[in-house]
Structures are given as structure tokens and as C-alpha cells.
Amino acid sequence: MNSTDSRASAYTTLSRDSVHEVEIKRSRFITYLFRVESEAQAREHIAALRKTHFDARHHCSAFILGPDRMIQRSNDDGEPSGTAGIPMLEALAKRDTGHGTDLSDVLAVCVRYFGGIKLGAGGLVRAYSDSVSQALEHSTLHVRQRLRIFTLPAPHALAARWENELRAAGYQLEPSVWEAAHAVLHIGIDDTEHDAGQLAAFTAALTSGAGRLQPFDTKWVDLP
Template identity: 40%
Template structure:
């Protein structure tokens, strides 16, 4: 899987609807165990709340999907929260929406809207991002080739993680695997085959609007 959508970090936001207080929480997770731990953590934090509704998806194909209405009428809370995650096409995410009842009933439609909003604001607070698969490429050249190679890398739009100045100059670059051959061919061409090109690890990096976010 070359890319997927998730959230960047823990997020929390809240709103009031007909005197009921709704608090939306969201967190990126790596396993169902982590999702359950987060749900339990919020339940413990808000053990005096009227409801702690939750939903999560786990896995690259959302193969694990769970939710709970936590005492709200069936279909008015957990499923709407899960649907927000699915509509945003998010993987490995858990949301919890805490409600403190304010004395006014919202009705089925009002509950659906409130829990949908609660899930959405929690996810937005956690910053929805793309996780993209990248290849680390190391390019080592002589000092007299720095300017030309650096300009070419920047013009082609590759991300330079680091530049190391020792006996030679080494550029550490992040490239999408499908673009790596284009990069190596171009660098080989402009250096007449003198560049020393090697490959490091492959991994996921976070992107927001096409810009890499370094953890």
C-alpha cells in the first residue's frame, strides 16, 4: 500500500448542543489493543459523563471496524462516528465522543448530527494527513558538482533530508519509489556517471497538502 489517510496526532475539541456538552477525542493508533486502551483512558477520565461513545478502524483495508453507542439509542451514536472515519477514508484511527447530558433530549436526528460533529471535530483537531511510502536515496558527489546536482534535485521537486559535507558531499533524499529511477537516471546523466548513488530504507512519511511533515 503506497499511501493511506490517517490523523497526525492526538486531537480534542468540544461544543455545546441544547445544553449538552460534547467532547470529541481522536488519536492515531497501530493496533486494536491501542484503540481499546485509548477508549478505556477516556472513559476513566470522564467516568462521570452520561455517555462515552466510540468508534475505530484498524488495518490498511479497514479490516477491523468497531463502535459502541454506550447507552444512546441504537444507531444514533457509534455508527455515525464510524461513518465519519470511513467517509474521510481514514485508517488506524480511534474516536471517542463524550457527552454530558444537559437536560434537553435531542431526538434521533439530533443525536446523529451531534455525534457526527463530535467525531469530525476530534479528527480535525488531530490533523488529517496522508501517509506516503518513500525510499531513501543517497547521492555522493565531488564538491565541484554540488551546485548542479543540488539545483537539479530541487528543480525535480525531491525532498532533501540532509546534506553531509565530508571528503565528498552526500545528499540524503526522500523519493517516492515510482520516481526513484527518474532521479537516479538524471543524476547519473548530469554527473557523467561519477555520482555514487545508494539506497536506504523504505518507510511511510506524513504529508499535509503535499508537504512532508517530519516527525
């Protein structure tokens, strides 16, 4: 993240949707994790699970959206206030992703089939928090990175060599556009001023000062 931009330039999310079940004092807690990008998408998943598990007593949920995690919602769905949705949300928000970035664009829905034994407020908080934490333990995560895209016109005869040298230096290249007068290289870097400065210096050396590096776009990509 650069010093003049407080927006998150990377965050962690789910590689794929998953489900994990635990049993606590005869109650079944089935936790579904979904990768979502909007509140509408999150609520569609919750509504679908209400139909799938129509006979369950509770369908508690929590979700976090956006690179800066500006949208956070939770729902106790009939459990005593504060004993389900908030503990689930905290389990998502406080998750150590192992990547040094926060977890976001994720929905957790915990379907509970009551087993006949009351857990009490403290027991419910632990049960819902642990259910989400365990589901995350069994999930695969990856990082999403905001890239700044630059264009670099290249003479046809030099385009392939410039591409190879940029790749060898660790830069991400999108498909080049071959125009009549020249090829246009599209180069992706981490969206920071430091990385932009390094790219400018590298391309200046690569092109002997003749390259016209221009800002083009920003985009989010899933890192391998």
C-alpha cells in the first residue's frame, strides 16, 4: 500500500466454496462458506440454504465485502441476540489468513439442527465462532491483488524481446495489441507508487529512454 493511498491494495478470499459440519451436544452446526462480491449475492445464498435446509431451526449468517471490508453484516436468525451472527462475523474478521492480508468477499452461513440440549449464551457464542473457524481451517484461501496496468508501445521487431525481458524481471504481462505502426505491451504491477517508479526506471533502461510508458487501467486479479 502506498503512502498516499489508504485503500487496500490486496486482500484474501476463498479459492472455492466449501462446507464443514460439527456436532456440539447433539446439535448439528453445518457451516457453508461462499465467495461473494455483493450483498445481493450473499442474500441469494442465504435464501437458497433456507430452502435446502427448510427443516433446520436456524440459518445464522455473517459476511464481509470489499477490499477495505467496508460492508459487514450478521444475523442471529432467532438465536438469542449476539450469540450467533456477531461471533461468526468476528471469526471471519479476525481470521489469520497467513498471507498478511485481511479476509473479505466471504459469506458464512451456519445451519443449526437443534439436538435437544440448550447450550446457553456462552455455549452458543463458542459454538458458532468455532464452527466458522473450523470451516475456514478446512478451506483454501488465496490473495487478490490490485494491479496498475501500463502500456508501452514497442517496435514490431523489438516487442517479443521486450516482453521476455519484462517477464524475466517479474512483471505481469497481458496480451499485447498488435497495431499497424507498433505493438502495444500491457504491463501489470502492484498498485503502488514505489512499483510504478521501478517500472519506469526498468523500461527506460530497456528502451534506451525511447519508451513511452503510459498509465492505462487498474484491475483486481487472483494470484496463483
